[in-house]
Every structure is written in structure tokens, then in C-alpha cells.
Amino acid sequence: MVMEIVCPAGTPAALRAAVKAGAHTIYCGFADETNARNFPGLNFDRTEMREGIAFAHFHGAKVLVAINTFPRAGDEAIWHRAVGDAESCGADAVILADIGLLDHAARSHPGLRRHVSVQAAAANADMINLYAVEFGIRRVVLPRVLSVPEIAAINAETEVETEVFVFGGLCVMAEGRCSLSSYATGQSPNMNGACSPAEHVEYNDQAGVLSARLGGFTIHRAAPGESAPYPTLCKGCFSAGDKSGHLFEDPVSLNAEHLIPQLQKAGVTALKIEGRQRSRSYVAQVVRNFRAAVDAADAGLPMPEGMMAQLSEGQSSTAGAYRKTWR
Amino acid sequence: MQLTVGPNQFFWDTERWAALYDELATAPVDRVVLGELVCSKRLPFFQDRIPQAISTLAEAGKTVVLTSLALVTLKRERKLTAALPEMGVEVEVNDxxxxxYLPEGTPFSVxxxxxxxxxxxxxxxxxRGATRICLPPELxxxxxxxxxAAGADLGVAIEVWGHGRxxxxxxxxxxxxxMHGRTKDNCQFACEDDPDGLDVRTMDDQPFLAMNGVQTLSDSYVSCVHQTQALADAGVAALRLSPQSTGFAKICGLYRQLLVGTGDATSVAAAICGMDENTxxxxxxxxxxxxxxxxGTA
Known part of the structure; x- marks a missing residue:
């Protein structure tokens, strides 16, 4: 079976572009704190969601709605409303991370398909099967801490479909379990849907040397002519002991295009592309390339060579935890 | 309020590990959570000493709890997790x-x-059986x-991070x-030289984080001294103190003084900072x- 391409859409225009480029499935979120890409100018209001889903369905594509932050105590109704609205807009599934919200969705919206978000960090078959028994989940997005053989082992032990990230931004920490941004800026992926947010970034140019600060902490310095990547905490420059540099991860992005045949053999159902903050032209190009790749893999043909390189952040990419030596 | 000692997050040599629990037997704390939280590769170094530590603490009147790992991926780690309930003490779920692996209805803490x-x-x-929950520190x-308040209605004691990286x-x-040019599988226990984690500094040489194997911690020691009264008023049942390599029993004593009213927040904070100028x-x-x-100002 052809693996499903699950593509991000931060705007209705990106959704339409992805559908036209051949995405099997689109994922998106409401324009509020209920989703983990809560950036200014991104995401969908209720009308846009309903129209976007109708457009996708008309063209034979599915839409998943990510409601994957952790509901704030006292304000859970906001998240409950998002699940209800996703169902009434016609969503094919919701992507959830919080146990309480999964429980609510299972009880109050039993007919709405439930996926477990990467933010839930379900990293082994025991936990995935627990979610299946307790909340009737049908798919899990695996955290980016697993190698390909480990993914194959999980698929051998569960009936739940697995979806894995293959392209785009790369969290090096287990997702949904990281408070680095909260510590430095007060904005948290889990609570606010934001990591290393732009309003906490400052650049300072001194004699051509560009310093990047996040929450007041200088985490990158570029000499004249050097590129200055966005100061994401886990990809910043630090010193420890007698070492300095990118101690956690280099400013790379994930590209697992070459692993598509192995991921297929490992029993993966769907390949996920990161980047709801990306432009529609970027999204369309990535979708076209990955669609060609999964179609080739299904036909037993070789992977198209180097198709994604020019789209990667800073021109440099990694296969991340899929290769064991990354650890 | 009670004082709970959380699991040691760092990789200490076996004697230092065992000495902590001997010392805690006479420290003014109510509960002690022990076991390996961060990295399953560390466990064989002190696994044999866990039963002795449990009985020493239990004989001293402490409630003893065994932690799970924070991130379970490998088959070996799943087996370790499955074996936790067999130790005969309460289990703290951190993953x-x-x-x-907990039979339904078994009481546990989170x-x-x-x-x-x-x-x-x-x-x-x-x-599912949770009787106590230590809340995520970022709340x-x-x-x-x-x-x-919700915990009180359900009979679940709520604990809050009180002290520690x-x-x-x-x-x-x-x-x-x-950092040492190795992979995790061939780490050669690079974390063993940093009993409180390795200081990670910014490009301005400002202290920021602490590296501890697969875990990243704050450089600062989170301390709730100034919120203790508000937490007590809210009905919080316990403060969690996280072990550090020096002066930990004294720190437990300072928080106990704060709880019983023989010490005030400012002087406790000053005493903690006075023990190490880099705190x-x-x-x-x-x-x-x-x-x-x-x-605070300290």
C-alpha cells in the first residue's frame, strides 16, 4: 500500500496548494492556543476550517485537526469546544496529546477518529496499546527518539497505525516534555503552543557581528558573512566544560527521504511533513517530491535523488534518531 | 505540608548514592522517592543497593517510593518498568x-x-488509582x-516542585x-563526573542550563520559599526537594524550618545561597x- 503523505497547512491557501500538489492528508489547527503552532497570522477560524475540509474532501483528501496543547486548568472548555467544532466541520480525525482531552473526546465524540499527537511522547508499544484500550486511538504520531528498527518493533506489537516525521523542523528533545522555552521566555509549547517565540528574539549588530538573543540569553553569534539561523533554544550555541558550539543539535532540519523504503518495510502507515508556518509554494513543492517518492517506493523503484536538499533549513539536514548513531 | 525527596537525577558513584539514603533516614522529610529516573544505563551500578536503602528509610519511618524511568523506549527498559511493582513499594509513574504494568486498582503516585x-x-x-500527583514544574x-482543589475533591494529594535544579x-x-564525541550506546558514562549536572553557559558566558546525559536541567535551583504560604493556602500537600551532591540534608532542614515557622523565606533563601556562592x-x-x-533579592 502507498504510504500516506500527511502535509501541514498553516493557511487555507496552503491547504489548497497541498491538496492540488497531491497530499493524501492535510493537518491544520484552529487559530488559538489549542494547537502547538500558535503563531501570529497562522491557522484557521471555524469558517475557514469548514471550507478547507470541504475543499479537501471534494478532491479526495483528508483533513486532521491538531488540538495538541495541554488544556489549561479552569479553561478546558476552550479545548472541548475545539474538538466539537472539528467534528462539526467534518474533520477526518483530531490529533490530541492530553489524557484528559483524549478521555473527553472518546466519551463525548465517539464517532470522531482520534490520533495521538507526537506531543504525547508515546515511545513504545505498551504506551500506545494503553492509549488504544483506554481511548480507542487509531493512530499514533511517533516521537522523534526512535530508530527505524525500533519503529518496526513497535508496529509488530500494535494494531494502532503509526505516523512518523520525515521532513522539516526537528525537535531534539522528546516533544511535549520540554520546558526550555518556558524557562527562558515564559512561552511554552505545552501550554501556549509556542517554542522560542519571535517576540522574545532580539538581534544586535556590533561591528558586523550579529548576536541573537532569546529571552535575553545570547545563543548565537555570527561573524560578518556567516549565516544567522533563527535562535531556537535546542539549536543554539553554548559552552560547557572546555567545549563550545551547538551542544544539543546543529541548526539542521530533518530529512528522511532516503529512509522511505525502510519505513515502509517497518510498517509505517503515514509520513508526516513538519511546517505549518511554511509558505504554500514550499508546501506544494515538498508534497510533490514526497508524493513522487512514496509512489516510487510502492512501485519498487529507486528514490529520486537529492530532491529535498535545496528546501532544508540552512541547507543542512539529518536523518535524526532514525539512525541509531544520532543518539 | 509534607516534604518529599525526589529521585536523584544525577549519576553518582554507588557509595555516594547509598550515603544519601543513609543520611535521609535522619533528615526531617516524610517521603523519599528513589530509583533511576534519567538513564537506564546507570541503574546496574546501584540496583543491588536499592533494597537496603528501602529498608533503612522504612525503618526510620519514611514512606518509600520507587520511580519509573522518565522515557522508556528499549525492550530492556520496558522489562525494568514491568518489574517495578515487584519491589513491594509504591511506584511513582514518570512515564x-x-x-x-500496574494492575488496575493498584494505588500509585505520579x-x-x-x-x-x-x-x-x-x-x-x-x-486509575493515583493517590498523589507531583505537578509539572512549569505550571x-x-x-x-x-x-x-480538584485533587482534594478526588482524594489525590498534590505535590509541587519545592527545591532543586x-x-x-x-x-x-x-x-x-x-560532547565527548561518543554516541549514547558507547557513552562510557561521560555524565559521572558531574554530580549536579554540567553547567551550560550562553555565548555571553552567562549560566543558563545544566546537562545531565539525556536530560537538560535549569542552571538555577528552583525554590518555592516565597510561595510556600500561598501553596499551603491552596491545599498543596507536599513540597518536592530534589537531591544535590552537597548540603542536601541541611537544605531539607531549612525547608522544614520554613514549614514549621522557625525560619522565614528570605533567611532560608540566603542560607541556601550561602552554602555555595554559585547557587x-x-x-x-x-x-x-x-x-x-x-x-527574591538573594
Whole structure:
């Protein structure tokens, strides 16, 4: 079976572009704190969601709605409303991370398909099967801490479909379990849907040397002519002991295009592309390339060579935890 | 309020590890959580000493609890998790995998690395047998108040991070090994030289984080001294103190003085900082704009 391409859409225009480029499935979120890409100018209001889903369905594509932050105590109704609205807009599934919200969705919206978000960090078959028994989940997005053989082992032990990230931004920490941004800026992926947010970034140019600060902490310095990547905490420059540099991860992005045949053999159902903050032209190009790749893999043909390189952040990419030596 | 000692987050040699629990037997704390939280590769070094530590602490009247790992991926780690209930003491769940191995109805506690952000999650865990939950350290006081009230209704004791370098992230990658040019599988225990984690500094040489194998912690020691009264008023049952390599029993004593009213927040904070000039405190997760912020002057 052809693996499903699950593509991000931060705007209705990106959704339409992805559908036209051949995405099997689109994922998106409401324009509020209920989703983990809560950036200014991104995401969908209720009308846009309903129209976007109708457009996708008309063209034979599915839409998943990510409601994957952790509901704030006292304000859970906001998240409950998002699940209800996703169902009434016609969503094919919701992507959830919080146990309480999964429980609510299972009880109050039993007919709405439930996926477990990467933010839930379900990293082994025991936990995935627990979610299946307790909340009737049908798919899990695996955290980016697993190698390909480990993914194959999980698929051998569960009936739940697995979806894995293959392209785009790369969290090096287990997702949904990281408070680095909260510590430095007060904005948290889990609570606010934001990591290393732009309003906490400052650049300072001194004699051509560009310093990047996040929450007041200088985490990158570029000499004249050097590129200055966005100061994401886990990809910043630090010193420890007698070492300095990118101690956690280099400013790379994930590209697992070459692993598509192995991921297929490992029993993966769907390949996920990161980047709801990306432009529609970027999204369309990535979708076209990955669609060609999964179609080739299904036909037993070789992977198209180097198709994604020019789209990667800073021109440099990694296969991340899929290769064991990354650890 | 009670004082709970959380699991030691660092890799200590066996004698230092055992000495901590001997010392805690006479320290003014109520509960002690022990076992390996961060990295399963460390466990064989002290695993044999766990039964002795459990009985020493239990004989001294402490409630003893065994922690799960924070991130379970390998087959070996799943087996370790499955074996936790066999030790005969209460289990603290720090990764939900553990629930799959606890017979339904077995009472358990939940550690700070499980995402309990709201009343529904709390209620679901209570329904599974949770009797105590240490809340995630990043929660603000407003959320703590709501969850403490919800916990009271359900008979779940609520605990809050009281003192110590706070866990900020866990990864599949070992940063200590990476820094030494090794991989996790061939780490050669690069983390063993840093009994409180390795200081990670910014490009301005400002202290910021602490590296601890696959875990990343704050540089600052989170301390709730200035919020203790507010937490007590909210109905919080216990403060969690996280072990550090020096002066930990004394720190336990200082927090006990604060709870019984023989010490005030400012003097306790000053005493903690006075033990090591490199100790920086923070309490911004509870009441500040950013986690790293500190509401005191010390």
C-alpha cells in the first residue's frame, strides 16, 4: 500500500496548494492556543476550517485537526469546544496529546477518529496499546527518539497505525516534555503552543557581528558573512566544560527521504511533513517530491535523488534518531 | 505540608548514592522517592543497593517510593518498568508506560514528568488509582490552585516542585556523550563526573542550563520559599526537594524550618545561597514572567 503523505497547512491557501500538489492528508489547527503552532497570522477560524475540509474532501483528501496543547486548568472548555467544532466541520480525525482531552473526546465524540499527537511522547508499544484500550486511538504520531528498527518493533506489537516525521523542523528533545522555552521566555509549547517565540528574539549588530538573543540569553553569534539561523533554544550555541558550539543539535532540519523504503518495510502507515508556518509554494513543492517518492517506493523503484536538499533549513539536514548513531 | 525527596537525577558513584539514603533516614522529610529516573544505563551500578536503602528509610519511618524511568523506549527498559511493582513499594509513574504494568486498582503516585495540566487529566489518573500527583514544574500558581482543589475533591494529594535544579527536557540523545564525541550506546558514562549536572553557559558566558546525559536541567535551583504560604493556602500537600551532591540534608532542614515557622523565606533563601556562592535561585514558573525569574533579592 502507498504510504500516506500527511502535509501541514498553516493557511487555507496552503491547504489548497497541498491538496492540488497531491497530499493524501492535510493537518491544520484552529487559530488559538489549542494547537502547538500558535503563531501570529497562522491557522484557521471555524469558517475557514469548514471550507478547507470541504475543499479537501471534494478532491479526495483528508483533513486532521491538531488540538495538541495541554488544556489549561479552569479553561478546558476552550479545548472541548475545539474538538466539537472539528467534528462539526467534518474533520477526518483530531490529533490530541492530553489524557484528559483524549478521555473527553472518546466519551463525548465517539464517532470522531482520534490520533495521538507526537506531543504525547508515546515511545513504545505498551504506551500506545494503553492509549488504544483506554481511548480507542487509531493512530499514533511517533516521537522523534526512535530508530527505524525500533519503529518496526513497535508496529509488530500494535494494531494502532503509526505516523512518523520525515521532513522539516526537528525537535531534539522528546516533544511535549520540554520546558526550555518556558524557562527562558515564559512561552511554552505545552501550554501556549509556542517554542522560542519571535517576540522574545532580539538581534544586535556590533561591528558586523550579529548576536541573537532569546529571552535575553545570547545563543548565537555570527561573524560578518556567516549565516544567522533563527535562535531556537535546542539549536543554539553554548559552552560547557572546555567545549563550545551547538551542544544539543546543529541548526539542521530533518530529512528522511532516503529512509522511505525502510519505513515502509517497518510498517509505517503515514509520513508526516513538519511546517505549518511554511509558505504554500514550499508546501506544494515538498508534497510533490514526497508524493513522487512514496509512489516510487510502492512501485519498487529507486528514490529520486537529492530532491529535498535545496528546501532544508540552512541547507543542512539529518536523518535524526532514525539512525541509531544520532543518539 | 509534607516534604518529599525526589529521585536523584544525577549519576553518582554507588557509595555516594547509598550515603544519601543513609543520611535521609535522619533528615526531617516524610517521603523519599528513589530509583533511576534519567538513564537506564546507570541503574546496574546501584540496583543491588536499592533494597537496603528501602529498608533503612522504612525503618526510620519514611514512606518509600520507587520511580519509573522518565522515557522508556528499549525492550530492556520496558522489562525494568514491568518489574517495578515487584519491589513491594509504591511506584511513582514518570512515564505513562508504567501504567500498562500496574494492575488496575493498584494505588500509585505520579511524578513531575507526567503532563498533568488540568482537572480532566487529574480525574482520569485518580480513576486509575493515583493517590498523589507531583505537578509539572512549569505550571503557574493559578493552575496549582485549581488542581489542588480538584485533587482534594478526588482524594489525590498534590505535590509541587519545592527545591532543586528542575528538569526541562528529556531526549533520545545523550548530550554528555555527544560532547565527548561518543554516541549514547558507547557513552562510557561521560555524565559521572558531574554530580549536579554540567553547567551550560550562553555565548555571553552567562549560566543558563545544566546537562545531565539525556536530560537538560535549569542552571538555577528552583525554590518555592516565597510561595510556600500561598501553596499551603491552596491545599498543596507536599513540597518536592530534589537531591544535590552537597548540603542536601541541611537544605531539607531549612525547608522544614520554613514549614514549621522557625525560619522565614528570605533567611532560608540566603542560607541556601550561602552554602555555595554559585547557587542561583528561581521561582518564575510559579509567579514570574519566565521560569528563570526570581522574586527574591538573594
Amino acid at each position: 505513562l508506560t508504567t501504567l500498562a 511524578g513531575p514528568l507526567v503532563n498533568v495540566y488540568n482537572e480532566s487529566t487529574l480525574a482520569w489518573l485518580a480513576g 503557574p500558581l493559578a493552575s496549582v490552585r485549581i488542581l489542588a 528542575v528538569p526541562l527536557a528529556i531526549s533520545g540523545r545523550c548530550y554528555h556523550a555527544r 542561583r535561585l528561581s521561582d518564575g514558573f510559579l509567579t514570574g514572567a519566565r521560569g528563570v525569574d526570581w522574586s
